Amino acid sequence: MGAHLVIERPGLFSTLQDAGRFGYQRFGISASGAMDPFALALANALVGNPRGMAAVELTMLGLSATVEGGPLRLALAGADMALTIDGRPAEGWRAYALQPGARIEIGPARAGMRAYLAIAGGFAVPPTLGSLSTHSRSGIGGLEGRALRAGDRLALNGAPAGPLLALPPSHRPAARGPFRVLLGPQDDHFTPEGVATFLSSDYRVSDKADRMGAQLDGPQIAHRDGFNIVSDGIVNGAIQVPGHGRPVVLLADRQTTGGYPKIATVIGPDLWRLGQARPGDVLRLSAVTAEEAEAASRAHEAELAALIAAMVEEAGPAGLSSERLLSHNLVGGVCSALDTDHA
Amino acid sequence: MPDAADAPAAPRLLDAGEAGLVVEFGDAIDEALNRRVIALADALEARALEGVRELVPTYRSLLVMFDPLVLAKARLREEIAALWATGEDRAGEDAPRGVWHVPVLYGGVHGVDLDAVARLHGLTTDEVIALHAGATYRVYMIGFAPGFAYLGGLPEAIHTSRRSDPRLKTPPRSISIGGRQAAVAPPLEIPSGWHLLGQTPVRSYDPARTARPFLFTAGDALRFVPVSPAEYEALCRAVEAGEAVAERKEA
Known part of the structure; x- marks a missing residue:
């Protein structure tokens, strides 16, 4: 059996969302798809996925989950949510490689509303009308057309080993x-x-x-x-x-x-x-x-391409420690990833 | 009222964001307008312009959604104007499509408003059924919910204002009327303020029916066929077994 993500605590309203379900609006089907397609694209790029691939959209609250059956690479992007891996602080906007048994925990949003948890290779969930996007009102897509629940096992497609990319804080969308x-x-x-x-x-x-x-x-x-x-x-x-x-x-x-x-x-x-x-x-x-x-x-479109081009490979413990320093900056509020300053 | 035989007025082209254009033929619920909407949708579809993402025909306008990085809006406006100038947007207006025959079990728990509608109009329930099942309808558009078909052609004798207290849930596959319109609901418990006359075994939408998840398309013709409770149950079982129970017959 391949790798799975097993949901322990599902969060407030966590759904699978991709770029959307297109071509069926004339038949009364809502497009749905990621509410922040920019963050979805960046989360996917961090793990080497096509930008519109389905990820878990987290709303206000994060989730906790364990990895089973095989290794995976993941990245979290979008709203600023605290991430820990096996109890150790990690951060958004960069990819991590996890082994079976690893446990992730994602906290509430400190800024912004929605974050995207992308996994290299994506989710092995059959599409409905060409898309994995969940439209809970009509019960279409995602996992049985609904938000994730405790105990859900999300099967993964798996992906070959790849670089662990990070988006430097100076490049995060604001x-x-x-x-x-x-x-x-x-x-x-x-x-x-x-x-x-x-x-x-x-x-x-x-x-x-x-x-x-x-x-x-x-x-x-x-x-x-x-x-x-x-x-x-x-x-x-x-x-x-x-x-x-x-x-x-x-x-x-x-x-x-x-x-x-x-x-x-x-x-x-x-x-x-x-x-x-x-x-x-x-x-x-x-x-x-x-x-x-x-x-x-x-x-x-040019900005998205530039951000993807600006992603850098994190190599080994040296890279990790420099990233730690940056994460302290983030916590200190120097640069909020998604400061929706609308004024 | 526009007449397809005359040279009708050119449609208005309205912005719906940088990736949407609304081609508006009028602002009324009118069969002639709707024919023009659907003919333009067909003509644009045949034109297969790169960058067009989807077309949403409605009562009186066509929404064209496109990728502005691939197709400039100015170019799309020109294409629509060209279809208009050559009359290609009207070519398909009279194409026969056959008539859907949709079985309906009227009244009782299947159509809880049948008696009230009859009383309101001073008719018997049989007369309401005869009127409702005696007309040929046009699918003006599909919208609101997956596969929800808005139908024009309801006989005037049973035009009925919507309920003042809409229901938050209605039975799946309800057959209803509201104002001058009729509808076929999908197999979902949707909210509705329309009057429920009956229920059909037919699933206007079924994602498991991969070859044809949606039965009806805007522009289709449709008639209702009253069935007995025994026939209804048998048809429901047939649907469950994956059979198509709505027939499309020559007009």
Whole structure:
């Protein structure tokens, strides 16, 4: 029998997520996929996986698990969560090789919301409609369409030995500035004052925030002519405004179609930051042009490639000790991996 | 109301982020609009543009999702305009697709709102069933939940405003009506404010049915066929055994 990861403590809401389930939205299937695809890609790159391969998405709380049946390489990236391996402090953004019997323990998020536990070679779980992503509402994907539970045994594909890569702290993704949005498709359903309010106010991520979407609390946005439209398709990051006038950003597990007007869409390169936003975080929204959004998309892709290129191999105890020093810096708050500074 | 025979107005192209474009033909629930949506989806699919990720046809608009690193939005706009100019986006409008025949067990625990709907309209339950099963419907779109089919063509005599208190759970495979529309629900206990008339053995969605996980596609035609409790049970067993029990017949 090959290597397994056996879950002891499952965390708050830990699910398998890959880049998403595409091609079936026209049949009512939500795309789902990683809420922070940037961190997923980096976690995968650290263990030599394709960037969209499925990893365990951890929400707010980490998990504990043991390795059985064979060795593995893993990496944790995204929200800043304390990691220990056999009781010894380890850290995110770097790969570790573990032997059977090893035990990992991941603590609560100190900054950010979601972290990704990637394992070299990925999980030996059969895909549903071409994807391992879990959509718990419809019970699709992942492990029986649900979040992980204590006692779950996650079978692994296994991978040949590979380098133990690390992403230097200076290169870890940090979010700055307002969330960029492209107005539309139904911005004309709002008064000019409503659009101005939307673009000039502080909004706070409410408690109504999960994988489906996040309601933002703040000044109400005035509709021009009622708040019902004939249902149409919804993209990741679409911001709909129901009758209560507060914006709701629709995310990975969103319904495929909906009947509220959508004032704008958070652009793809900024979506990962929503995956890391916590209830209570204050953010601003800033409109960009279609050309600026396309340019941002190219820049984001280039940044991801640059970060992957900047990963360095950790060789032996010397590398480990230097990494320890850096980890003390991290704990001291010099550089928070996912400081969602939205102002 | 647009008429396919005339030269209809050009659709509006609306941004849905840098990776989405909405082609909007109108803002109503209307068969002519929906035909244009689906014809454009078919034409774009046939065009097989590199970078197009998926198409989501809805009542009155088509959402095109694409990879902006592969396909520039300006180019996609041009392609859609070209399909429009040559009329290719309307070529498939009248293509016959056959008619799905969907068995339904009406009333009782299978359709708990049948009696109330009949009372509301001053009809007998048999009359409601005859009206509901006497119409040919059009699948306007699939959305909301996996395989949930929104149908147009409900006879006016049983148009029924949605319930004021939506249910958080409804029986799987429910056959329901809401406002001017009808629906076939997937084998999931979805929330719904529509009136439940019956239940079908048919699974509009079944991930285990790998060759055809989704039965219906937007643009399909569909009729309901009343069945007895004994027939319903037999059909449920057949579905359990992996047989297809919804037939698609020539129009």
